[in-house]
Amino acid sequence: MMRLHNLRPRPGSRHRTKRLGCGESSGHGKTSGKGSKGQKARSGGSIRLGFEGGQMPLIRRLPKRGFNNAAFHKHYAVVNVSDLNAFKAGTVVNEQLLRESNLVRGHFVGIKILGEGELKHDLKVQVDKISTTAREKIEKAGGTVTLREGRRSEKGEAEVAPSEAEPDAAAATAKPRPKKKTKSRNKKSE
Numbered sequence: 001m002m003r004l005h006n007l008r009p010r011p012g013s014r015h016r017t018k019r020l021g022c023g024e025s026s027g028h029g030k031t032s033g034k035g036s037k038g039q040k041a042r043s044g045g046s047i048r049l050g051f052e053g054g055q056m057p058l059i060r061r062l063p064k065r066g067f068n069n070a071a072f073h074k075h076y077a078v079v080n081v082s083d084l085n086a087f088k089a090g091t092v093v094n095e096q097l098l099r100e101s102n103l104v105r106g107h108f109v110g111i112k113i114l115g116e117g118e119l120k121h122d123l124k125v126q127v128d129k130i131s132t133t134a135r136e137k138i139e140k141a142g143g144t145v146t147l148r149e150g151r152r153s154e155k156g157e158a159e160v161a162p163s164e165a166e167p168d169a170a171a172a173t174a175k176p177r178p179k180k181k182t183k184s185r186n187k188k189s190e
Contacts, residue, residue: 122143
């Protein structure tokens with residue numbers, strides 16, 4: 001039977017402390033496991049990753065080519081349908097409520113609901129994106145889903161304000177500009 005007097009840590013979970021600088025015969029003597037002298041042997045002396053002693057580092061010597069989309073990547077906070085069971089029936093679930101309940105944290109473009117799990121009661125969900133499975137589960141439970149204004153609809157088409165949808169009368173009657181004719185430079189001389 002387990003009692004307080006026979007509680008022990010798991011074997012191998014506790015180690016002897018490495019006693020440094022206790023003479024050469026200790027196994028960690030003289031230089032205390034830091035090799036010989038130099039920057040890395042000093043206390044607090046560490047060299048950052050990729051540093052080559054002042055020489056132009058390899059990452060800066062190599063040419064950079066192509067386009068990287070990382071700067072333009074949109075990060076969405078993801079919430080599953082099962083996480084929404086934390087709220088009472090009839091609650092309006094939006095970004096502010098999700099932040100207060102610590103279901104989403106940090107910086108992101110918008111919130112996306114994914115369809116993992118089941119929903120037990122009806123909720124009014126206001127998000128930026130939602131998967132078709134999640135939409136079906138929320139509506140099956142008696143809830144409603146509304147996408148925030150200015151966001152994309154389920155089919156990927158941008159939701160446009162009614163004033164922008166109507167074409168301007170002046171733009172509709174404007175004639176297209178004729179293309180300029182350019183001379184070919186590769187003509188053979190006759």
